[in-house]
Amino acid sequence: MTLEPRLDLNEGRLRLAFGGGKFLAIDFINDRTRYHKPLRGKNELLARALGLHRKPALHIFDATFGLGEDAWTLARLGARVTACEREPLLYELAKNALEAARSHPGMAEVASRVDLRSGDSQEFLRRSQADDQPDCIFLDPMFPESTKTALPRGEMQLLRGWLGSRLKDGSLLESSDRSILDLALGIARERVAVKRPLKSPPLRGGFIHQYRGRTIRYDLYLPGSLESL
Numbered sequence: 001m002t003l004e005p006r007l008d009l010n011e012g013r014l015r016l017a018f019g020g021g022k023f024l025a026i027d028f029i030n031d032r033t034r035y036h037k038p039l040r041g042k043n044e045l046l047a048r049a050l051g052l053h054r055k056p057a058l059h060i061f062d063a064t065f066g067l068g069e070d071a072w073t074l075a076r077l078g079a080r081v082t083a084c085e086r087e088p089l090l091y092e093l094a095k096n097a098l099e100a101a102r103s104h105p106g107m108a109e110v111a112s113r114v115d116l117r118s119g120d121s122q123e124f125l126r127r128s129q130a131d132d133q134p135d136c137i138f139l140d141p142m143f144p145e146s147t148k149t150a151l152p153r154g155e156m157q158l159l160r161g162w163l164g165s166r167l168k169d170g171s172l173l174e175s176s177d178r179s180i181l182d183l184a185l186g187i188a189r190e191r192v193a194v195k196r197p198l199k200s201p202p203l204r205g206g207f208i209h210q211y212r213g214r215t216i217r218y219d220l221y222l223p224g225s226l227e228s229l
C-alpha cells in the first residue's frame with residue numbers, strides 16, 4: 001500500500017499526517033530519544049567513521065538527511081554539516097524543525113551548524129565549488145524492505161513505508177546509491193562513510209575499514225582507494 005502523507009499544522013509546528021492517526025514529526029528540541037541520546041564523544045561510532053575523533057570541526061556533507069538524526073548527531077559532535085533532502089515534504093518538515101531549533105537558546109548553536117538544502121545530492125555535489133568541498137561525505141541509503149534486518153524504530157518505519165513504496169525494485173536504488181558513492185569519492189577531501197544494516201552487502205567493494213555496531217555498520221572509503229579496483 002502506498003502511503004502519501006500530507007503536511008499538517010500541530011501547535012504551530014509542521015508534521016506529516018499519514019492517516020489512521022499516524023504522524024511523522026521532527027523535533028530537535030524535545031525529542032530526547034532521537035536527538036538527545038548521550039554521546040560517547042570520540043568513541044561514538046559515527047564520530048570514528050567520519051574522523052571526528054581526530055578533527056571535531058570537519059565540514060561534512062550528509063547526502064541523505066531523512067529525519068536528520070545523523071546530521072544532528074554530527075553537529076552535536078562539533079561538525080559543520082551541509083545536508084540535502086530530495087523529498088519535498090520531508091524537506092519542509094525538517095526546515096521547520098531546524099528554524100524552531102535555531103530560535104531556542106539551548107539548541108541554537110548546534111542548529112546553526114546544520115545547513116539543509118532541498119534537492120538531489122548528486123546534483124548538489126556536481127555543482128559544488130572546488131573551494132568549498134566537504135572534508136567527508138556521509139551516505140545513509142534507504143535499504144530495500146526485503147533486507148533481513150531488525151525492523152527500524154516507529155518513525156523510521158513510517159518513513160521507509162512511505163518512501164520505500166515508490167521503489168519497485170530495491171536494486172534500482174542500490175545502483176543509484178553506487179553512483180552517488182563514486183561521485184562522492186571524487187569530491188570528498190578526506191573520506192566517505194556509508195551506513196549499512198550490519199549484515200547487508202556493501203554498496204561496492206573497495207572500503208578500507210568497517211566500523212561495526214550492534215545492528216548497523218559504517219563502511220569507510222577513501223578518495224583514490226577505488227582506483228586500483
Ligand SMILES: C[S@@+](CC[C@H](N)C(=O)[O-])C[C@H]1O[C@@H](n2cnc3c(N)ncnc32)[C@H](O)[C@@H]1O
Nearest residue numbers: 064065066067068069070085086120121140142
Ligand atoms: C534512510 S533515510 C536517511 C536517514 C538519516 N540518516 C537520519 O538520520 O534520519 C534516507 C533519506 O535520504 C533521502 N535521499 C535518498 N537519496 C537522496 C538523494 N540523492 N538526494 C537527497 N536525498 C536523498 C531520502 O528521501 C530519505 O529521506
